[in-house]
Amino acid sequence: MAFDLIESSDNHHFIVFTDSLSSLLALKGHELKHPSVTALREAYSNLVRLQKSVMDVTNIYLPHTDYRPKINGFVKSKWEELWDAFPENKLYQVKPRAGTGGHRAAPSKRRDDIVLARAYIGHTYLTHAYLLHGEERPYCIPCDCAVTVIHILVDCHEYSHIRQKYYAVPDLKTLLERTDFSLILGFLKESRLYRNF
Numbered sequence: 001m002a003f004d005l006i007e008s009s010d011n012h013h014f015i016v017f018t019d020s021l022s023s024l025l026a027l028k029g030h031e032l033k034h035p036s037v038t039a040l041r042e043a044y045s046n047l048v049r050l051q052k053s054v055m056d057v058t059n060i061y062l063p064h065t066d067y068r069p070k071i072n073g074f075v076k077s078k079w080e081e082l083w084d085a086f087p088e089n090k091l092y093q094v095k096p097r098a099g100t101g102g103h104r105a106a107p108s109k110r111r112d113d114i115v116l117a118r119a120y121i122g123h124t125y126l127t128h129a130y131l132l133h134g135e136e137r138p139y140c141i142p143c144d145c146a147v148t149v150i151h152i153l154v155d156c157h158e159y160s161h162i163r164q165k166y167y168a169v170p171d172l173k174t175l176l177e178r179t180d181f182s183l184i185l186g187f188l189k190e191s192r193l194y195r196n197f
């Protein structure tokens with residue numbers, strides 16, 4: 001795969017890092033009878049013909065920590081691109097930048113973590129179990145609208161008397177970014193929504 005990328009690249013100088021001993025031995029000229037080794041040597045010769053310079057095969061110690069910031073940056077940029085490609089994803093409204101801040105120091109209890117993660121994603125058992133069971137989408141009769149995470153956490157009149165004891169926010173973004181998690185969890189517990197959230 002590395003050789004394929006090199007072949008199609010406009011650059012001329014490359015370093016390939018691999019932990020595949022058989023690949024390295026093959027390139028060093030050791031006789032290894034395996035179809036993939038033969039293919040590898042052919043690909044390598046091909047690159048030499050194309051005047052792509054791949055450094056001599058060396059066995060050097062590379063502390064992975066040297067590359068971690070580069071790799072992290074690269075992965076994050078790819079993740080960022082993917083994130084931007086889906087601005088209508090529910091989490092995008094709360095967290096327009098992937099991987100930065102947003103999900104603040106998480107509480108320790110596992111169930112609390114799950115509940116908060118579901119609030120972020122906008123998918124909860126309460127709002128989406130109907131898909132699993134092939135039922136009608138849940139509907140909030142007092143408010144005359146579909147039951148969604150935003151509706152439960154921010155808008156629903158049914159729970160407003162409980163909610164106001166814990167927080168008062170205009171939207172989900174403010175709730176998830178500025179409200180203490182314990183208050184959100186407190187509201188869900190008192191309103192008995194926590195178990196099915």
Ligand SMILES: [Zn+2]
Pocket residue numbers: 140141142143144151155156157158
């Ligand atoms: Zn409602």
